[in-house]
Amino acid sequence: MLQVENLKMQFGGLLAVDGVAFDVGDKQIVSVIGPNGAGKTTVFNCISGFYAPTGGSIKFQGEPIHGQADYRISRLGMVRTFQHVRLFNSMTVVENLLVAQHRHVNTNFFAGLFKTPDYRRREKEAMERAVYWLKKVNLLEHANREAGNLAYGQQRRLEIARCMVTEPKLLMLDEPAAGLNPKETKELDELILSLKEDYNISVLLIEHDMSLVMGISNSIVVINQGRPLALGTPDEIRNNAAVIKAYLGEA
C-alpha cells in the first residue's frame, strides 16, 4: 500500500531523515519507533505532504506522491493525526466529523443554495456516517458539545473518528496514546485493532508506549538520529542488539 524508499529530508545543513525505507502492506499495522528527536515525525510529515522531501520516493498504491499538495494526498485515502490534538475546537463534535467529509459531498455553491435532492442525500449520508463513528468511539452523547470542551481522552478518540469518516485506506497516528491513562491506552489498542480488522485499513503508528507497539504491530521500523536502525517483527526488534543499545545507551 505504501512504499517509502531512501527518504531524505534536509533542513538547511541538518539532515533530519536520511535513507529511511519501509513498506506498509494491506491490512497491516506498522509502527515507527525511536528515541526522541530521531526524526519519526519528520517521516510522517514527508509522507502526509506537510513537507516536500528532499530525496527518495514515496509511493501510495503504486503512485508516487512525494511533493504533492497535502489535500491531494489526503484525497487519495491517507489521513493523519498529530502529536498534540488538533481538533476544530470551537466547532461542535458532530461538525468536526461533518467538515471532514467535505470532499465527499457535492460542494457546488448552487447545489447548496438550492438544496438539490442530491445535495440533501449526501448531507444525510454524511450525518449518518458521523453518527456511526460517534457511537463507535463512544461520543454520541457529546455530539453537540464544542470539541474544545471535551476531556483529553475524548478529544483523542474524536480525532480518530474524524480520520475514519474520511474513509481512509491508510491511517497515520502520531503518538495516539500520549497523555492517556493505562485504561484509555488499552481501549485505544482495541480500537486500532478493530479498525484494521473491520474496515480493512492499514495503520502507520508513531508511539512511545512499547506495550501498545509490541502488542499490535505487524512490523516495526526503528529510526535513530534520522537513520534506519532496524526493521522487523516485534519479536525481532525486541531482541535486536542495535536497538537495545540505542534505547539504553552504551553500557
Next chain:
Amino acid sequence: MSESLLYFVQQLLNGLTMGSAYALIAIGYTMVYGIIGMINFAHGEIYMISTYISFIAIAGLMMLGITWLPLLLILALIVAIAVASTFGWAVERVAYRPLRGGNRLIPLISAIGMSIVLQNYVALGQNNRDVAMPQLVKGGWLFGAEQGFEVSLSYMQLMIFVVTLIAMAILTLFISKSRTGRACRAVAQDMKMANLLGIDTNRVISMTFVIGAALAAVAGLLLGLYYGVANPFIGFIAGLKAFTAAVLGGIGSIPGAMLGGLILGTSESMTAAYLSTEYKDVVSFGLLVVILLFRPTGLLGKPEVEKI
C-alpha cells in the same frame, strides 16, 4: 417627545444607516482576516467599483426600458454582485495567492498595490471627476412636526437597514449551516488540518473573497443611491472606516464587524450633531484607540491563538 429627544432620534437613525453600510464593508475585511490573517487593503476599492457598476447598470437598464424601481434595483444589485465578486476573486488569485506561505507583510504590500491599481484603473477608465446619479428612491416619513423638530426617515434609509439586515441574516445562516460555511470555519481555525482532511483550502479562501466582495457590492449600490455621487477615491475613506469598524468589533469576528459598524456610524453622527462635523473622524478613531486600550482584541474578538 421633546424637541431635543427628536433631534437625538434623528441622529440615531442617520448613524445607524451609515453604520449598517460600514458593517457590510467591514465583513469583507474581517472574514479575510479570520481566514488568512491578512488585511485586504484593496477591499475599499471593490466597494468603489461596485458603486460604479451599480450606476452603469442602472443607466443601462433604464435605457433598455426597465423603469419599474424594484426590478431595476434588484437587477442592478445582481449585476453589481456578479461583477464585484469577479473582482474580489481575481484580486485574490492575482495578487495574494501567489504570495501565500511567505512573510505576512508581503501580501499586505501587494494589497496596497492592488488598491492603487484599481483606483487608477477606474480613474483612467471612468474619468476622475464625480459621477452623479439622480435620486431614485424618493420620499419617506416625517413625524414630530408639532413638537418643533421634524424627524425624517427616508425610504432610502429604510432600504439600507432592511437590505443590510437581510444580507447579514443570509451570511449568518450560510456560515453556520451550509457545508461551505462549515469549511470556512474549519479553515479559519486550522488551515493545515483542514487541508489534511481533504478540504481544498484555496477554494475556501477564494470563496471568502467572493462573499466579502458581494457584501461590498450591496453596500456600493446602497450608498451609491444614498449619496447619489461617486468618484474613484471613495473607496479609500469607506475602506478605512469599515476597517476601523472591523477592528473595533474584533477583527476576525463577523458579529463583531456588524456591531463595530453600528457603533462607528452612530458615534460619527452623534459627534457631527452635538460637537462639530470636523470632529467626527477624531471621535470615531479616538473611540477605536480607547476600546483597543481596554480590549486589545476588539469588542467581540477572541484572544489570538498562535497559528502553526
